[in-house]
Amino acid sequence: MCSVTIIDATGLPITVEVSHEIYQVFVDYDREIERQRKADSRHRDARSWDTCLIFELSTETLEQTYERIRVLREIDAALEEFTPKQRRRFLLHFAYGYTYLDIAKMEGSNKSTVMRSAKTALKKIQKKLAA
Structure with missing residues (x-):
């Protein structure tokens, strides 16, 4: 058995024993949340990169x-x-x-x-x- 911590309706954490299969679902969910967080971060970083790119484009020569x-x-x-x-x-x-x-x-x-x-x-x- 594995243990996971969840938040109940009142906002208090509860530790519950679950099967390995259910535990794996929690692990996969955490990984997906982390992947999404990184994707959001890349998106935010791209916005500032675009701003820099616009500056570079405005200062580059016609040949460049x-x-x-x-x-x-x-x-x-x-x-x-x-x-x-x-x-x-x-x-x-x-x-x-x-x-x-x-x-x-x-x-x-x-x-x-x-x-x-x-x-x-x-x-x-x-x-x-x-x-």
Whole structure:
């Protein structure tokens, strides 16, 4: 048996013994809450990053702007060549910061498969940009 602490209707903590399966549900819930907290934090951080990016864009030269747009178009074109699954895995990991394990759980697949797929996509983009 395992113990969990819950809050009753009056707001007081109560320790209850539960089966291992129920305990695992509590653990999974805590992990999901932590994942969501990190996602919210990334979202908040992105807002301040956007502000900095706007400043950088307003001070960069026309040549720098042109080059940045050209590179982004090349990356976008490379992403269009991927399968939907490979594109999703690449973006979730490299753009949104999800771990390979998180993505594997979302898809119901293996972590190493997700990692191999995302890294293969990255290599394809790097090769396209180097050409």
